[in-house]
Amino acid sequence: MNIGILTQESAPKVKMIAKSEDSFQKKTLIMPIVIAAVMVTCSRLPLAAYGEKTGLALGVFISLILCYLVQPWDMVLSTLMVPVAGYFLGFWDWSVIQTSTGTSSFVSMFALSVVSAGAATTPLGRRIALIFLRKFHDKPLRMVFAVSIVSAALSAFISNTAVIIMMSGIVNGLLITMDEKPGESKIGRVMMVLIVTASYVGGMALINGCSASALLGIGMLESATDGQFTITYRQFAAIGVPGVLLTIVPVCLLYIKGMGLKSSDFTNLPSREYYQSLYDELGPVQGCEIRWALLTIFMVVWLFLGGHSTAVPLVCAIITLLPIVGTVPVNKMFDYVPMKILFIILFAGTIGSLLTTTGLSALFTAHLSPLFEGLSPYVFILVVCLVMSILENICVTVNTIYVLVMTLVTPICISMGYNPSLMMLPVLMLHCTFFVLRLNATVLVNKHYGWWETKDGVLPGIVSVLILCIVFPALTLLIGPAIGMPLYIGA
Secondary structure (H helix, E strand, C coil): CHHHHHHHHHHHHHHHHHHHHHHHHHHHHHHHHHHHHHHHHHHCCCCHHHCCCHHHHHHHHHHHHHHHHHCCCCHHHHHHHHHHHHHHCCCCCHHHHHHHHHCCCHHHHHHHHHHHCHHHHCCHHHHHHHHHHHHCCCCHHHHHHHHHHHHHHHHHHCCHHHHHHHHHHHHHHHHHHCCCCCCCCHHHHHHHHHHHHHHHHHCCCCCCCCHHHHHHHHHHHHHHCCCCCCCCHHHHHHHHHHHHHHHHHHHHHHHHHHCCCCHHHCCCCCCHHHHHHHHHHCCCCCHHHHHHHHHHHHHHHHHHCCCCCCHHHHHHHHHHHCCCCCCCCHHHHHHCCCHHHHHHHHHHHHHHHHHHCCCHHHHHHHHHHHHHCCCCHHHHHHHHHHHHHHHHHHCCCHHHHHHHHHHHHHHHHHHCCECHHHHHHHHHHHHHCCCCCCCCHHHHHHHCCCCCCCCCCHHHHHHHHHHHHHHHHHHHHHHHHHHCCCCECCC
């Protein structure tokens, strides 16, 4: 009897799984045929004026974008196919692949991830959050604001994913203590949505916070310009820190007011003792917390003062892993290092080489540059950031849009005489503006608690993205020239 009931109840799930696997198999089988058709079609296009193998290169580029969007297989596999395809199609010899991987941001990203892992292996992040909640426990709206500010502040130094996981767990426990019900609570809806938004906004302050996306973008910029242009840690921080300070408060207020949260919605606030008990469970401040905090501050200051963007994080990563003085056990290191993103970063440089070693750069520039003619530098950046934000909120595979924008817009900047390092800096930062619809996989960590739906907070999110797209390009054009980033090439 029980077996029959279990079988009957699980039948819809079995059908859904079978349907999903069938769809996956169809995509996997059909995509090679589509790629072959794209390659044949593009190779016959009259593009010889741009380069001997421009048609083939265009076929590879379009096929890659299709693979990223449709995902017939993992994104890592699609990325790995580019250097191999380029080699056998004669776009470059193997030395180009060695150069692009050797000069990628792989090591920097790896090192920053190792250092950031200290936030998960020590109680410091949770301790800071509880201190703020304990202080604002009797001031409802300030408490919501405090949760947002803490999320943003932590995201500047550690990965967005780590912050979202940690803060979502804390706030979920808080809401349950308040007898709030998932799906019915306005407070829960606003607080959980704000954790996601504030984490992504705060991550724009430093490369530490958005290391995966920032270093991926910097790698694309470097490979698309043959290493002539890059963005340093200090330059990123000089724009990111004031940008976040100017926007985080308005963004939080937009969500609080826009989603209709009022003090009267708080009817059963936990006492100060509740937060104190959670804090006491952590015990006294441990030496590992102090060491990790000092090491992180040391790394940020060193990088801000001009330290090498790879050597400095690598030194700090080594210290993080050392016995006795370290804070991350070596045998747990890879639990916190996003290896999938790392491998994409390692080989994504060849996507830029696809432009620089073939006629694709000339092709895209010739056809896309006229669209930007007559635009001021500010409007140019604003339009690029807005288009990217719209596409990233629609497409689940946000890295596809990011790579596409960086690859296409960088040569256009150069053709118009603009410094691509300056012009693409806001694009690097605003890559994380997909929090309007919150379709990114990372956000599911927060959503699975059940406090909000996709439609919640859309309007405040749209207005927030507009504010960010207005402020960050303006700050870049104002501050950039003062920190060694002239507007025009050769200036």
